[in-house]
Amino acid sequence: xxxxxxxxxxxDVCNNFSTTSTSIDLxxxxxxxVIGIVCFLNRSTTIDKEMLGIPVIALVREPMPEWEQENSxxxxxxxxxxxxxxxxxTENWAKLMAETKIA
Numbered sequence: 001x002x003x004x005x006x007x008x009x010x011x012d013v014c015n016n017f018s019t020t021s022t023s024i025d026l027x028x029x030x031x032x033x034v035i036g037i038v039c040f041l042n043r044s045t046t047i048d049k050e051m052l053g054i055p056v057i058a059l060v061r062e063p064m065p066e067w068e069q070e071n072s073x074x075x076x077x078x079x080x081x082x083x084x085x086x087x088x089x090t091e092n093w094a095k096l097m098a099e100t101k102i103a
Contacts, residue, residue, distance in 0.1 A: 003030070003031035003032065004031060004032060005032040005033075006032065006033060006035045007027050007032050007033065007034050007035065008034070008035060008036040008037070008038060009023050009024070009027075009034055009036070009037045009038070010037075010038050010039070011037070011038075011039045011040075012039065012040050012041070013039060013040065013041045013042075013043060014037070014039040014041070014042045014043065014044055014047070014056070014058065015043050015044060015064075015066065016044060016066065017044060017047050017051055020037055020051065021051075021052075024052065024054070034054050035054070035055075036054060036055050036056075036057060037051060037054055037055070037056045037057070038056075038057045038058070039056070039057075039058050039059075040058070040059050040060060041058060041059070041060045041061075041062065042056060042058035042060070042061050042062075043062055043063060043064040044063065045063045045064070045065055045066075048061065084096060
């Protein structure tokens with residue numbers, strides 16, 4: 001990257017923008033500036049059209065909440081056996097595919 005370059009960051013999915021924030025810091029450390037952020041899906045519940053004064057352009061904007069294992073809803077799903085921890089294991093994958101109706 002050339003010093004004083006203008007940079008547009010591109011991501012597939014923007015969620016909480018923590019990776020984006022780290023990337024902005026790295027670009028600035030190199031002496032350049034971020035002039036835009038583009039992504040296919042922006043699922044952030046808090047960041048819509050800009051971050052730190054930088055325009056955010058998304059093909060799809062669909063806010064989706066983030067969940068942690070400590071959230072009561074997640075704890076209840078874990079207790080009910082509704083969480084598949086290793087989906088790529090053969091028996092789990094077969095179960096997921098049987099329960100998923102993909103059109």
